[in-house]
Amino acid sequence: MGKETSSISNGRAELLPLLKRELSKNGYLSKEVMSGVAEQTGLPLNEVYGVATFYAYLPVSKTGKNVIKVCGSVPCDLKDAQAVIGSIQKELGIAPGEATADGKFSFELVSCIGACDQAPAMVINDQLYGNLTPERIAEILKSY
Amino acid sequence: MAEKRIVLGNCGAYEPQNIETYLARGGFKGFVKARDKMKPKAIVDEVKKSGLTGRGGAGFDCGLKWELARNARAKKKYLICNADEGEVGTFKDKYILSKDPFGLIEGMCIAGLAIGAQEAYIYLRAEYHFLNDTLCYAITQVKEKGFLKHMDIHVFEGAGAYICGEESALMDSIEGKRGESRYKPPYPPTRGLWNMPTIINNVETLMNVPHITANGAAWFSAMGTVRSKGTKVFSVSGDVKKPGVYELEMGSSLKELVVDLAGAEDIKAVQIGGSTGNILPASLLDTPLSYETYLGSGAVVVFNTGRDIIDIVGNNMHFLSEESCGKCTPCREGTEVMMEIFGRLRGLEGAQGDINALEDLAKTMAVASLCGLGQAAAVPVLDSLKYFRDEYIDRIDQSLFLRSYLGGEMSKPREGIR
Numbered sequence: 001m002g003k004e005t006s007s008i009s010n011g012r013a014e015l016l017p018l019l020k021r022e023l024s025k026n027g028y029l030s031k032e033v034m035s036g037v038a039e040q041t042g043l044p045l046n047e048v049y050g051v052a053t054f055y056a057y058l059p060v061s062k063t064g065k066n067v068i069k070v071c072g073s074v075p076c077d078l079k080d081a082q083a084v085i086g087s088i089q090k091e092l093g094i095a096p097g098e099a100t101a102d103g104k105f106s107f108e109l110v111s112c113i114g115a116c117d118q119a120p121a122m123v124i125n126d127q128l129y130g131n132l133t134p135e136r137i138a139e140i141l142k143s144y
Numbered sequence: 145m146a147e148k149r150i151v152l153g154n155c156g157a158y159e160p161q162n163i164e165t166y167l168a169r170g171g172f173k174g175f176v177k178a179r180d181k182m183k184p185k186a187i188v189d190e191v192k193k194s195g196l197t198g199r200g201g202a203g204f205d206c207g208l209k210w211e212l213a214r215n216a217r218a219k220k221k222y223l224i225c226n227a228d229e230g231e232v233g234t235f236k237d238k239y240i241l242s243k244d245p246f247g248l249i250e251g252m253c254i255a256g257l258a259i260g261a262q263e264a265y266i267y268l269r270a271e272y273h274f275l276n277d278t279l280c281y282a283i284t285q286v287k288e289k290g291f292l293k294h295m296d297i298h299v300f301e302g303a304g305a306y307i308c309g310e311e312s313a314l315m316d317s318i319e320g321k322r323g324e325s326r327y328k329p330p331y332p333p334t335r336g337l338w339n340m341p342t343i344i345n346n347v348e349t350l351m352n353v354p355h356i357t358a359n360g361a362a363w364f365s366a367m368g369t370v371r372s373k374g375t376k377v378f379s380v381s382g383d384v385k386k387p388g389v390y391e392l393e394m395g396s397s398l399k400e401l402v403v404d405l406a407g408a409e410d411i412k413a414v415q416i417g418g419s420t421g422n423i424l425p426a427s428l429l430d431t432p433l434s435y436e437t438y439l440g441s442g443a444v445v446v447f448n449t450g451r452d453i454i455d456i457v458g459n460n461m462h463f464l465s466e467e468s469c470g471k472c473t474p475c476r477e478g479t480e481v482m483m484e485i486f487g488r489l490r491g492l493e494g495a496q497g498d499i500n501a502l503e504d505l506a507k508t509m510a511v512a513s514l515c516g517l518g519q520a521a522a523v524p525v526l527d528s529l530k531y532f533r534d535e536y537i538d539r540i541d542q543s544l545f546l547r548s549y550l551g552g553e554m555s556k557p558r559e560g561i562r
Contacts, residue, residue: 015320016303041320054322054469056304057270073232074419074459075381075445111306111463112232112419113271116381116445117388126273 011041015051019058028059056110064099064106066144069123072109075116084120085109087134091141104144147405148367148393150375151351155243160278163285166246174354175291178254182357187258188214191353193361195373199442200226200309200346201417202516203372203435209343212333213259216341223261223295224337224344225252228269228314230306231418232463233443236377237347239389241268241275244351245282249297251350253286254357256295259343264297267314270304306467310515311336311344313469324471325515348377348442368394372434376442380406383448392433399429401444408446413453413531418443419460420520423453423527453532454539457524458486464521475518478509482525489536494543499529499536 018040022033029052038045052058070076070085085096088107092100099106115121118130129140149155158165166172178187192207213221225248229237241248252264266279279299286292300318302308308317312326315337336342352374356364365373372394378401381387385407392401398416402408411426416433417440424431424438431437447456465479482505485498506522513519529536 012320013318016300016317020301020303051320051322054305054324055270055302058303072459073463074415074456075233077455077459078382078445078447078451110304111467112230112234114229114235114238114269116233116235116379116443119381119387123271128274 011043015041015043015048019048019052023058027065028062030060034060062099062103064103066105066124068105068107069110069113070096070107071111071113071115071119071121073112073116075112076120079119081120083134084122084132084137087137088141091138105141147391148375149391150355150367151240151247151348151377152244152389152391154247155240158244158246160243160245161281163246163282163289167289170358171246172250172253172289172291172354174356174358175250175253178257178357184214184258184260187254187357190361191258191356194356194364195361195368195371196349196352196356196364197372197435198346199348199352199376201231201439201441203439206345206349209333210255210259212331213261213341213343216334218341220263220338220340221259221261222337222340222342223252223256223259223264224311224314224318224342225264225266225350226309226311226314226344226346227272228267228302228309229272229347229441230269230309230467231441231443232460233381233415233418233445234379234441235381236379236389236442238272238275240347240351240377241272242278245278246286247351247354248347249279249282249286250291251353252297253291253295254353255343255345255350259341261295261343264295265300265318265337266297267300267302267308267318269302269308273301276301305469306463307469307515307517310517312515314344315342322469324469325517327514346441369432369434369436371436372439376433376439378433378442378444380444380446382445383411383451384408384446394434395432397429398424398431398433398444401433402446403429406444406446408448410448410450411446412449412451413447415445415447415456415524416443417441418445419463420517420523423457423524423531425531453528453535454486454489457528458483458490460524461486461521464517468517468521472512472514472518474509474512475514475521478505478513478518479521481505482522489539489543492539492543492546494536494540496540496544498540499533502529 034048038048096109115130120132121130188210196206197203283297305323307313308323313323317323332342367374375391377391390405415421415423416438421440422438461483465483468475468479470476509518
């Protein structure tokens with residue numbers, strides 16, 4: 001990280017890496033976690049919250065154990081991402097933005113994930129699934 | 145015309161985990177020549193002479209930018225590789241990073257010498273987290289070979305924000321802030337990261353650098369058009385038989401790319417440059433691809449005759465309104481209002497005046513937005529109105545008919561609309 005002279009910029013420089021580390025431990029950034037990060041970096045809590053809520057990959061509310069992110073941008077939409085979304089909805093009984101009652105899955109629509117040559121595509125946790133068909137969804141979800 | 149693989153020349157030709165296999169292919173020759181036989185100013189001059197321009201989309205003269213940073217007086221200078229490839233339809237940098245990490249690092253090593261940077265970052269988009277290990281391992285090996293004595297390279301991961309591909313937002317993100325665009329000037333080569341002179345180059349731009357120092361500016365500038373030298377890497381997707389990454393000499397025609405290489409048939413339109421890219425009808429397939437015409441980041445999405453242009457432009461606008469950082473009003477509100485209009489058009493709830501509203505709004509956003517996102521957000525809207533205006537008129541007519549027919553009870557938009 002940057003060897004900065006001022007302690008504030010030092011704390012700031014550590015903010016995103018710190019939030020990511022906490023995220024990997026807890027799955028989401030609770031108020032307690034953000035307070036801890038605020039203390040560690042010397043930044044006010046509202047700043048930490050402001051930064052966390054700016055980024056799509058820093059959730060501040062509880063997500064499922066496995067997070068399904070389906071790309072809804074144009075190249076995937078052309079290849080019928082809607083059918084994939086429909087299939088996930090049917091399998092899990094939840095709509096985008098929701099989590100299953102047992103907390104095993106949550107499901108969201110995201111912006112382009114850079115897998116347009118394998119459209120339609122989705123990511124579960126860090127695993128990419130491309131060239132999806134609605135029929136493959138059940139099998140993929142079963143492996144979690 | 146066939147592909148011309150310069151930037152992609154080493155992709156798949158060596159093992160990305162093993163520097164020896166890269167060296168065996170002549171890797172780091174460009175760096176060693178730059179380090180041992182050229183003064184930093186000479187490296188900058190060579191890149192200037194080559195005519196290399198920024199491959200992220202803006203097409204700014206790379207050597208000129210380097211010269212500004214080189215001449216800036218400061219205690220510390222930074223180099224940033226922009227690997228925040230978030231543009232819709234773009235996946236070329238992912239391909240390059242996974243297949244040729246050493247090529248990128250060699251380019252960064254040379255750029256660092258040229259501008260006098262002591263510290264460098266690779267800003268990697270969160271979605272490409274799986275490439276972090278590859279890059280870190282490659283950096284370690286380059287260090288062990290003694291090629292990185294002049295500079296440290298860190299991999300900094302983003303957290304999911306398209307706007308962080310905009311250079312000033314990217315720097316704010318590294319500084320631990322919300323990734324919002326900055327007011328300019330000052331520009332990064334004079335005051336960038338932590339207020340120090342900073343050069344931000346796209347992955348593909350830096351990939352060209354070792355070839356330029358190794359083979360000379362004249363070799364490079366012999367390829368391409370008057371103002372666009374070298375090659376361009378394209379990401380092709382949509383209605384094509386062979387989606388993927390292709391590299392062509394600048395000035396090659398759109399038809400060579402999407403028909404001859406990617407196997408598109410029955411084309412209605414092509415969008416070049418992602419969510420804010422130009423939309424061209426099939427009648428303009430002979431257009432050469434260069435910075436004089438259309439290029440952007442090299443994202444090329446093909447639409448066949450079965451596609452609905454309003455759906456496509458509406459989906460783009462949804463993306464842009466989601467990803468607008470919200471700092472300036474024309475972009476934050478403009479993308480939102482446009483998305484609302486497209487939502488109505490797609491749901492057959494269009495109104496007289498919608499076309500005028502889109503055109504008026506487009507003008508304001510283009511002149512008054514803070515950064516490229518808002519300035520270019522309406523480009524596909526205006527292009528679709530230029531080439532496919534009838535579809536808008538039809539949609540509005542249908543809306544009016546439905547409204548009168550149903551007596552005010554409007555049809556509901558289809559489910560899951562984006």
